[in-house]
Amino acid sequence: MSAAPPPLPISFPDTPDLQVGRLVKLVFYSLLRSVDARMQPLELTALQWEPLLMLALGRADTVAALARECNVDCGAMTRMLDRLEEKQLLQRQRSDVDRRVVKLTLSNKGREAASEIPQVVHEELQRHLAAFSTTEMNTLTGLLTRMLDNASAPLPAQDATQP
Numbered sequence: 001m002s003a004a005p006p007p008l009p010i011s012f013p014d015t016p017d018l019q020v021g022r023l024v025k026l027v028f029y030s031l032l033r034s035v036d037a038r039m040q041p042l043e044l045t046a047l048q049w050e051p052l053l054m055l056a057l058g059r060a061d062t063v064a065a066l067a068r069e070c071n072v073d074c075g076a077m078t079r080m081l082d083r084l085e086e087k088q089l090l091q092r093q094r095s096d097v098d099r100r101v102v103k104l105t106l107s108n109k110g111r112e113a114a115s116e117i118p119q120v121v122h123e124e125l126q127r128h129l130a131a132f133s134t135t136e137m138n139t140l141t142g143l144l145t146r147m148l149d150n151a152s153a154p155l156p157a158q159d160a161t162q163p
Contacts, residue, residue: 047080053117053118054069054070055106055110089106089110089113090106090107091105
């Protein structure tokens with residue numbers, strides 16, 4: 001057996017911004033795992049409950065709109081919808097107005113499953129935010145919103161004279 005190659009000579013400064021990024025990622029995945037575990041009785045995975053919920057909320061009714069809403073590509077969404085259709089949670093129907101468009105609707109079983117999702121998500125958020133005061137939650141919400149606003153701002157122009 002050959003020894004593992006040595007690590008690359010890359011170093012990250014131990015700065016607060018890297019710590020924040022790592023913590024945001026860890027919190028996101030902790031929430032996802034918790035909700036995913038709670039979705040097992042509904043026979044839904046972490047990737048399946050969100051499209052189901054978006055359909056139930058009326059946020060989307062086509063593959064393309066649902067893909068945009070869930071931040072996935074149309075191909076991945078189509079495969080996900082295939083699985084949800086196999087589970088008899090939704091139906092596809094060609095639009096009478098434009099035959100190229102396929103409308104998505106929840107079945108009765110899908111509506112029933114979707115009705116349970118908000119409570120599960122709420123309970124897991126409450127668990128993760130236990131002992132946070134209203135002021136702390138407002139501060140956290142404000143800071144996370146500001147991060148999203150910063151991310152949507154245009155990047156500063158690069159100085160062509162710098163290497």
